[in-house]
Amino acid sequence: ELKVEQNPLFLSMQEGKNYTIYCNYSTTSDRLYWYRQDPGKSLESLFVLLSNGAVKQEGRLMASLDTKARLSTLHITAAVHDLSATYFCAVDTYNTDKLIFGTGTRLQVFP
Amino acid sequence: KAGVTQTPRYLIKTRGQQVTLSCSPISGHRSVSWYQQTPGQGLQFLFEYFSETQRNKGNFPGRFSGRQFSNSRSEMNVSTLELGDSALYLCASSASSGTGVRSLYGYTFGSGTRLTVV
Numbered sequence: 001e002l003k004v005e006q007n008p009l010f011l012s013m014q015e016g017k018n019y020t021i022y023c024n025y026s027t028t029s030d031r032l033y034w035y036r037q038d039p040g041k042s043l044e045s046l047f048v049l050l051s052n053g054a055v056k057q058e059g060r061l062m063a064s065l066d067t068k069a070r071l072s073t074l075h076i077t078a079a080v081h082d083l084s085a086t087y088f089c090a091v092d093t094y095n096t097d098k099l100i101f102g103t104g105t106r107l108q109v110f111p
Numbered sequence: 112k113a114g115v116t117q118t119p120r121y122l123i124k125t126r127g128q129q130v131t132l133s134c135s136p137i138s139g140h141r142s143v144s145w146y147q148q149t150p151g152q153g154l155q156f157l158f159e160y161f162s163e164t165q166r167n168k169g170n171f172p173g174r175f176s177g178r179q180f181s182n183s184r185s186e187m188n189v190s191t192l193e194l195g196d197s198a199l200y201l202c203a204s205s206a207s208s209g210t211g212v213r214s215l216y217g218y219t220f221g222s223g224t225r226l227t228v229v
Contacts, residue, residue, distance in 0.1 A: 033217050041222075042201060048217040088154065097142045097207050098167045099218060101154035 002027045004091055006102035013079050013109055021074040021105045023089035032065050032072045033099065035088045043088065046074075079109045113138065115204050115221035123227045129190040132224045136183050136204030143185040144218070145177060148199040157200075160185055161207070189226075197228045 003026040013019050023032065031050050035043040047056045049065035049072060056063050060083065062075045072089055086106045090099040116135040124130050136143050144159035144167075156169040160179035177187040183204075189196055201223045206214035 035220075043203075043220040045217055045219065048215070050215065090154075096167055097144055097159045097161070097205055097218075098156050098169075099144070099146070099154075099203070100156065101146075103153055 002029070002091065002093060002100045004089060004100050004102040006087075006089055006105050008105060009103060011105055011107045013076075013107070015080055015109055015111055016078050018078065019076050021076070021087055021089075021107075023072040023074070023102055025070050025072075025091045025100075027070075027093070028067075029070075029091040029093055030067060031092065033090045033092075034063050034072075034074055035090065037086045037088065037104070039086075046087075076107075079107075081109050081111070083107060084109045115202060115219050117200075117202055117221035117224050119224060120222065121225045121227075123229060124192050126192055126194060126228055128192050129188060130192060130226060131186055131188045132200055132202075132226075134185045134187075134202035134204075134221055136185070136202075137206075137219055140204035140206050140219075141183050142205045142207045142214075143179060143183065144203050144205075145185070145187050146201045146203065147171075148201060148223075149195075149197075154201075157187065192228045194228050196226065198226060200224045200226060 005024045034046040047063040052067040054065045060077045065072045086104045088104045090101045142161045145157040159167040163179045174190045179185040203218040203220045205218045
């Protein structure tokens with residue numbers, strides 16, 4: 001059974017600092033997704049990582065995928081308060097449209 | 112272009128009742144999937160439909176069912192509601208093809224339906 005683990009579960013960081021969220025998954029998958037969720041809201045797509053070695057950046061967020069290690073990272077550079085949210089990684093498997101989500105990382109950025 | 116539309120946004124139901132939730136995907140998308148989000152269990156896959164056929168099903172009891180119409184709109188139904196069914200129900204659409212080729216753009220989620228069972 002495909003499992004997805006994220007760490008840390010909670011992250012409280014000061015504005016201006018850098019940090020990385022890790023996402024590990026248990027079986028072969030060639031693509032990985034990152035989503036953001038604000039309290040009481042739906043999921044907003046951040047990145048779609050389609051292949052091994054994929055790296056994507058948007059603003060202060062950068063995501064990468066290593067399919068051999070079954071690991072994705074979401075790196076936050078110089079955090080700002082607006083990045084406070086819960087971040088989920090998810091994977092799907094070949095020939096399915098079924099996402100398996102990680103537990104989520106609740107990020108809080110304080111001044 | 113219009114996004115994924117879910118209705119209603121909020122629902123309050125009594126134990127034992129049934130409920131139907133609706134999801135209209137992005138125009139041209141034929142794949143619709145449903146997820147349940149609770150604080151205890153996180154985000155869990157319910158089922159996925161493509162061209163009116165259920166292709167995948169998650170590990171939920173038979174009280175949870177769904178269907179998809181010829182215009183790709185989808186509904187999910189929960190019968191004999193239990194308190195534990197209180198959750199945010201999300202649907203997602205994707206441009207995946209019928210031959211197993213997944214969309215390069217991933218999945219777009221609707222705003223969700225917040226169901227409260229009392």
